[in-house]
Amino acid sequence: MPFERYVEPGRVALVADGPLKGKLVSVVDVIDQTRALVDGPGSGVPRQQIRLNQLHLTKFRLSYPFTAPTRVVRKAWTDAKLTEKWAESQWSKNLANKEKRAAMTDYDRFKLTAARVKRNRARTAVFKSLKVKAARSGAFGKKKVPKTPAKKQRTKKTSAAKPAKK
Secondary structure (H helix, E strand, O other): OOOOOOOOOOEEEEEOOOOOOOOEEEEEEEOOOOEEEEEEOOOOEEEEEEEHHHEEEEEEEOOOOOOOOHHHHHHHHHHOOHHHHHHHOHHHHHHHHHHHHHOOOHHHHHHHHHHHHHHHHHHHHHHHHHHHHHHHHOOOOOOOOOOOOOOOOOOOOOOOOOOOOO
16 A cells, blocks of 8 residues: 655654654655654744654645745644644544553552443343343354254163173
């Protein structure tokens, strides 16, 4: 499958490393194969160069001219409502959940485990009742097969006239 996210002017990226970690920036210009000029007026990131291996490219792309000044980038950012779109994305929600889990205390983890146990017990009880109901109707489990007549049991032949060994 070909690439769909290119390092290009207007591409929005998430900073993955360094002091700006977790902030959104927009690529303004590509300096060379390893660096890009970025600007993040909506996330409080000043215009600066950053290594490409510090960026995670997102699906969002802003439309503005090559090497646009910060005011143009800010206008494109607000017109596209990028901050709201990012907040609604699954990537952003996963990052928020990760931060919540990292900030949990021991007691919070205990309460979460207790709630999961309670939920799973209720879920299992409902599943078992549905399973029993389906098995009784014949829609689940082994099919109803008529019983076969009982076979004759094999008996051991008795030898009555065997001579005894000496």
